[in-house]
């Protein structure tokens with residue numbers, strides 16, 4: 001299609017508007033950050049003032065319900081101790097219970113594992129009559145009934161499997177004004193939606209003055225904008241319409257403002273009270289890792305975690321499919337890890353068996369689909385690993401939130417794989433209108449390399465949260481903290497317009513041959529490899545970036561609308577192809593430029609052979625300097641100038657991602673072959689004086705060289721200790737973590753680089769996690785101080 005002047009004009013205007021929107025968006029982000037900081041400061045100041053003025057009580061919205069002077073307060077305290085064995089309420093529990101006991105309709109939003117159930121279970125014992133609890137899963141209700149039973153509370157469940165006798169008993173309790181037996185009745189939403197008989201019993205219960213409270217668990221399921229929409233939840237509005245006098249309590253861990261408004265309308269409680277606890281789970285450490293391309297490598301990385309820093313600890317690995325669960329669990333078992341799969345194809349008795357084995361800690365890890373979900377109430381889950389990213393931020397928050405319910409540090413590690421984006425998108429495509437947007441928001445969370453992950457989650461749920469409170473409890477903040485020691489900016493924007501144009505050329509060439517390309521195939525053709533040679537662009541050179549970077553670019557272009565997914569349905573599967581997006585003309589005709597934020601320095605930790613202590617990165621090769629076998633060597637500028645040590649030229653070391661191995665070394669300067677002969681006495685003396693791990697930049701007369709010197713003996717020793725015997729024997733070839741500026745062109749190398757431990761659990765993981773624990777403890781102290 002030719003571009004007419006009018007069209008050109010419109011495109012020009014569109015481009016300007018888009019630029020302005022981007023600029024405004026940037027300002028909004030900055031202002032929101034500032035707002036978060038100010039609000040947090042404001043709350044701290046208010047607390048301090050309140051402490052002084054009121055002898056410690058905190059002014060907050062829920063204050064009205066915060067007291068202990070309600071008619072039921074004494075009984076509430078008694079029962080919490082005697083029945084539930086609880087000495088102290090958690091934040092918002094008391095306010096929520098007082099509000100619902102005062103007859104207020106309330107939606108309570110508290111993080112996973114924060115104790116929402118108590119907020120209706122305890123009031124149920126105080127109120128006259130029966131509390132009706134609508135819950136989405138029978139297993140969830142059964143778990144709760146089991147715990148209630150252990151506390152001596154009489155609860156019941158009605159579902160399709162209930163026997164006639166059980167139904168009769170429950171119906172009798174519902175309508176008999178004298179029966180005080182039953183306190184809590186659990187039903188599925190289907191029961192409300194489909195059983196007229198049950199509704200008539202509820203009417204009678206209402207008339208008999210025995211309808212104490214309506215509780216809707218996982219209340220976000222009402223909204224089709226939510227991540228867990230249940231059709232039958234939509235009819236629950238009937239409850240408040242039929243029983244307006246009965247207080248309603250909605251519970252959820254996740255609801256954006258938009259979902260909340262929707263839920264309130266659907267439930268016929270548009271003006272009900274909302275209590276929202278912070279989404280932040282300060283004890284959870286969030287991290288996103290790039291998923292290794294090969295399945296075996298990914299399993300190896302996970303095994304390393306499970307046998308390393310998570311050894312002896314209990315956790316969950318979430319996978320995309322049932323097949324993935326089976327394969328990964330089997331592979332982990334081969335490596336000696338007690339892992340079992342859990343998914344909906346496994347029959348329910350076996351599932352319960354696996355759940356019990358995990359709960360009793362006879363297995364270390366459950367490798368599960370999201371079927372292993374709601375209602376998991378194990379307090380000491382120390383890690384949740386996502387082998388495949390979740391389909392929305394809400395899902396991720398819920399799934400990862402199963403870690404650390406005891407409040408102690410726990411780790412949430414997500415492996416982001418390029419292909420997983422498309423596996424998920426073809427899956428969620430037909431779910432709800434917003435499913436794809438939700439997925440793309442999740443991808444945005446994963447690909448964000450700048451912002452604090454907990455503030456990204458908080459922002460997603462519309463919460464103002466001061467990200468400075470994270471202080472290193474997510475990978476991005478940790479890197480930021482480390483980079484503050486160096487003089488380099490952590491990120492920089494790169495122009496990727498040329499790459500985008502190349503991709504358009506490839507896609508258009510494919511279209512002209514009536515072919516469609518998946519994202520992976522597009523990257524292959526762009527990288528000039530794979531079978532579809534006829535689609536390669538003749539004059540185009542393979543981009544001088546890694547696979548990973550190519551994928552980042554495609555991903556960014558998708559998220560920003562320069563590319564789009566185009567789905568194709570076959571009788572067996574759905575395929576996602578990539579097409580130019582709606583913004584194609586902006587780039588091809590209007591000269592619009594596109595930028596992508598990248599890390600200035602790839603703070604990757606490399607496994608270097610022991611021969612290497614120093615790396616100088618050039619385009620596709622890396623010059624290394626030999627070290628002594630211990631890996632502890634100091635090379636000063638003088639030594640460099642004096643011609644020591646020899647230089648090795650490494651071949652085929654791909655920027656950023658490759659592990660540098662001995663076989664990469666194709667030449668050694670000046671024929672040096674014995675590493676022991678490389679170490680002079682003088683050097684040995686010097687190395688003892690130095691400590692720390694740093695990268696220095698030295699300027700020779702011709703070029704500026706990036707040099708990494710590895711000086712931390714203790715670190716190296718610790719690393720060596722941790723690797724097994726055979727590794728030690730092979731130590732001439734492997735495992736000596738040194739940070740490298742690989743991938744950064746010479747002129748962009750930094751004077752100091754720090755180690756990205758988020759990518760490394762081989763060497764100093766214990767140090768790293770000790771550090772995280774220390775940060776966490778500090779935070780906890782801060783929080784406790786504020787609370788007091």
Ligand SMILES: Nc1ncnc2c1ncn2[C@@H]1O[C@H](COP(=O)(O)OP(=O)(O)OP(=O)(O)O)[C@@H](O)[C@H]1O
Pocket residue numbers: 086087088089090093110111112113114115116117118252253375377405
């Ligand atoms: N005040 C408290 N003190 C100590 N433990 C508590 C307190 N309140 C609740 N708990 C315990 O915390 C655990 C989690 O509570 P609960 O299952 O109610 O969480 P939840 O908020 O409903 O989580 P989810 O959203 O994941 O279902 C339970 O074992 C519960 O007994």
